[in-house]
Amino acid sequence: MKKPRLGIFKLTSCDGCQLTVLNLEDDLVRLVDLFEMAYFPEAMDKPLRGTLDLALVEGSVSVPRQRNTIVEIRERSRHLIAMGSCATSGGLQALRNWANLASYKASTYPSPQAVQALSTSTPISEHVHVDYELYGCPITTQALSETLVAFLLGRRPMLRGYSVCMECKRHGIPCLLVSQGQPCLGPVTRAGCEALCPSLERPCYGCFGPKEDANVDGLLAWFEKMGLNARECQALLDKMNTYTFRKARLESRS
Ligand code: SF4
Numbered sequence: 244m245k246k247p248r249l250g251i252f253k254l255t256s257c258d259g260c261q262l263t264v265l266n267l268e269d270d271l272v273r274l275v276d277l278f279e280m281a282y283f284p285e286a287m288d289k290p291l292r293g294t295l296d297l298a299l300v301e302g303s304v305s306v307p308r309q310r311n312t313i314v315e316i317r318e319r320s321r322h323l324i325a326m327g328s329c330a331t332s333g334g335l336q337a338l339r340n341w342a343n344l345a346s347y348k349a350s351t352y353p354s355p356q357a358v359q360a361l362s363t364s365t366p367i368s369e370h371v372h373v374d375y376e377l378y379g380c381p382i383t384t385q386a387l388s389e390t391l392v393a394f395l396l397g398r399r400p401m402l403r404g405y406s407v408c409m410e411c412k413r414h415g416i417p418c419l420l421v422s423q424g425q426p427c428l429g430p431v432t433r434a435g436c437e438a439l440c441p442s443l444e445r446p447c448y449g450c451f452g453p454k455e456d457a458n459v460d461g462l463l464a465w466f467e468k469m470g471l472n473a474r475e476c477q478a479l480l481d482k483m484n485t486y487t488f489r490k491a492r493l494e495s496r497s
């Protein structure tokens with residue numbers, strides 16, 4: 244039977260989600276068995292030719308040429324999956340969406356005029372249709388394996404839409420917010436990490452992005468009662484998922 248052709252791409256990002264593919268370990272061998280690896284610059288230097296059955300895309304659309312690149316990838320791919328916080332939320336680089344790009348460039352680069360950059364960093368879904376989104380910074384090997392198996396079986400991947408708090412409860416982790424008054428974003432953050440940070444007595448900082456129907460304003464009102472001001476609350480959200488956390492706030496108010 245003909246193997247489905249898989250391509251793995253990168254836009255603006257740190258390569259961490261592509262490294263998660265390489266970290267599949269034993270499953271990586273199975274992946275190479277089950278798919279024809281057509282394009283994966285992190286692991287091979289073969290140029291892309293022809294169409295794909297599945298494209299995994301890491302990174303946000305942050306520089307002008309990437310607006311064409313993502314359209315071209317979409318046109319060549321039967322299915323497209325956005326992989327990680329940059330691809331699903333614009334990433335840490337989306338902090339510039341709320342700032343002045345020219346002043347950022349001037350304070351960072353000796354020749355700012357040479358830097359080609361869009362004034363915003365946006366998720367892939369703002370540019371083309373995306374079949375599924377894999378969350379996290381980086382994504383987990385479990386979610387990646389589940390998504391690839393689901394693709395091969397022709398079903399939807401079973402990804403979690405509920406919050407990190409559910410994982411804390413399942414693992415019997417004492418709540419840092421309730422018992423220690425720590426500002427934990429777990430109640431509004433999508434599960435998938437098995438409550439990694441709370442298990443190490445650190446509050447969640449939202450790297451899996453907003454869960455479905457997240458009541459972000461409700462949680463921030465609680466943080467304000469704990470003594471944080473509005474600016475400190477906003478700073479908690481303004482990390483690798485700043486774009487989708489701000490969007491979730493606006494959507495929950497409308
Ligand atoms: S520690 Fe954080 S993630 Fe865990 S239950 Fe408390 S608020 Fe939720």
Ligand code: SF4
Nearest residue numbers: 436440447448449450
């Ligand atoms: S607890 Fe929160 S910050 Fe830590 S890995 Fe999980 S989602 Fe990311």
